[in-house]
Amino acid sequence: MSEEGKAHRLLVLGAGVMGVGIATLGIGFGVPVTLVDVDRAKLDHARRRVRRELKLARLMGALPEGAAPGELVTTVSVEEAAEATVVIEAVTELAEVKAAALAKVSGLVAPGTPVVSNTSSIPIDELAGSVARPEDLIGTHFMNPPYLIPMVEVIRGRRTGAAVEATLASVLARLGRTSLVVADRPGFVTSRVLHPMINDAIRVVREGTAPPETVDALFEGCLGHRTGPLRTADLIGLDNLADSLRVLHERTGDAGCVPDQLLLDKVRAGHLGRKTGRGFYDYGGNPS
Amino acid sequence: MSTPQQSTAPAADVIAERISRFLQERTKTAWAPDADLFASGGVSSLFAMELVVFLEEAFDIEIAGRDLRLDNFRTIQVMTGLVQRLRESEADDRD
Numbered sequence: 001m002s003e004e005g006k007a008h009r010l011l012v013l014g015a016g017v018m019g020v021g022i023a024t025l026g027i028g029f030g031v032p033v034t035l036v037d038v039d040r041a042k043l044d045h046a047r048r049r050v051r052r053e054l055k056l057a058r059l060m061g062a063l064p065e066g067a068a069p070g071e072l073v074t075t076v077s078v079e080e081a082a083e084a085t086v087v088i089e090a091v092t093e094l095a096e097v098k099a100a101a102l103a104k105v106s107g108l109v110a111p112g113t114p115v116v117s118n119t120s121s122i123p124i125d126e127l128a129g130s131v132a133r134p135e136d137l138i139g140t141h142f143m144n145p146p147y148l149i150p151m152v153e154v155i156r157g158r159r160t161g162a163a164v165e166a167t168l169a170s171v172l173a174r175l176g177r178t179s180l181v182v183a184d185r186p187g188f189v190t191s192r193v194l195h196p197m198i199n200d201a202i203r204v205v206r207e208g209t210a211p212p213e214t215v216d217a218l219f220e221g222c223l224g225h226r227t228g229p230l231r232t233a234d235l236i237g238l239d240n241l242a243d244s245l246r247v248l249h250e251r252t253g254d255a256g257c258v259p260d261q262l263l264l265d266k267v268r269a270g271h272l273g274r275k276t277g278r279g280f281y282d283y284g285g286n287p288s
Numbered sequence: 289m290s291t292p293q294q295s296t297a298p299a300a301d302v303i304a305e306r307i308s309r310f311l312q313e314r315t316k317t318a319w320a321p322d323a324d325l326f327a328s329g330g331v332s333s334l335f336a337m338e339l340v341v342f343l344e345e346a347f348d349i350e351i352a353g354r355d356l357r358l359d360n361f362r363t364i365q366v367m368t369g370l371v372q373r374l375r376e377s378e379a380d381d382r383d
Contacts, residue, residue, distance in 0.1 A: 056337040058356040231332075284314050284338065 011084035014091035015046035106131035124157030135161035186251035201229035234273035
């Protein structure tokens with residue numbers, strides 16, 4: 001049977017924004033998903049969020065017509081990984097946290113099962129030393145929300161095997177995504193270019209050149225961007241953006257990647273973007 | 289004499305007024321009943337999800353299946369019709 005026709009079970013580690021989004025994508029395309037987190041309350045909340053995000057995906061016409069949704073299992077036990085045909089780790093964007101999660105799960109799955117780290121900026125080879133089989137480790141950078149954005153940036157680490165790269169491509173195709181493979185450098189392509197640019201857009205706002213609405217309107221109206229940089233920042237999550245910029249700065253030395261003071265102030269105030277209902281924009285206090 | 293179902297189902301103008309107030313609060317813009325919210329210069333399509341959540345909570349309805357289409361949320365008029373229809377079908381379900 002081809003990989004695309006194969007019955008998959010997706011294991012997602014981490015019930016944060018990206019974990020929930022990736023779980024929603026799997027379920028929406030009829031693939032059963034096991035969502036694992038250490039926090040039981042977060043899993044209960046995730047179940048409601050998946051339900052809501054499935055509605056959004058349907059509303060936007062992003063799911064196959066008439067497909068029965070996949071089953072969602074939530075659990076605090078990573079041992080469930082033994083049944084998985086693909087594992088996607090989507091825990092906090094800190095190398096040591098990711099390494100610990102990947103170390104644990106990689107020893108539980110069958111050889112040849114793609115162990116995927118979803119990251120916006122951490123080089124995959126930095127994590128390869130922590131896993132049971134480095135040749136089965138590969139990176140993805142899903143954009144948010146994963147079910148509305150049809151393309152995925154895939155990162156081939158120095159030790160990633162060709163077989164796992166091919167398997168992942170067919171799994172992503174099964175989930176209706178196209179993918180492009182890039183080399184393993186801090187921030188890969190999209191974050192390396194986009195995140196310092198968003199940081200500059202934040203500086204422009206702090207310096208009073210223009211408010212967020214005007215900056216975004218210029219990017220959308222003059223440059224044809226679908227979403228301006230500040231709205232994009234709110235979608236990424238301002239804490240995640242600051243973490244990613246730090247990763248980039250530590251590894252490239254690019255001074256443009258030092259998180260702007262206004263970004264840090266918003267993170268400190270708990271205004272993290274859409275997920276908390278407020279960031280550069282006000283979403284009516286409704287986390288979404 | 290009115291039945292409990294009739295007394296709990298709000299009239300079209302009440303529904304429209306409540307939706308209109310929500311939109312004005314959230315978008316800082318007054319919208320005509322037939323104005324297309326998603327037309328150029330309107331709200332982002334992600335805002336549609338806020339509309340779904342608002343309508344479900346404010347009018348105690350469930351919007352699902354074929355009703356989850358952007359076209360059902362384009363104007364205040366269309367949303368009012370959707371709320372009325374779902375309220376009626378839920379009342380029927382209780383019969």
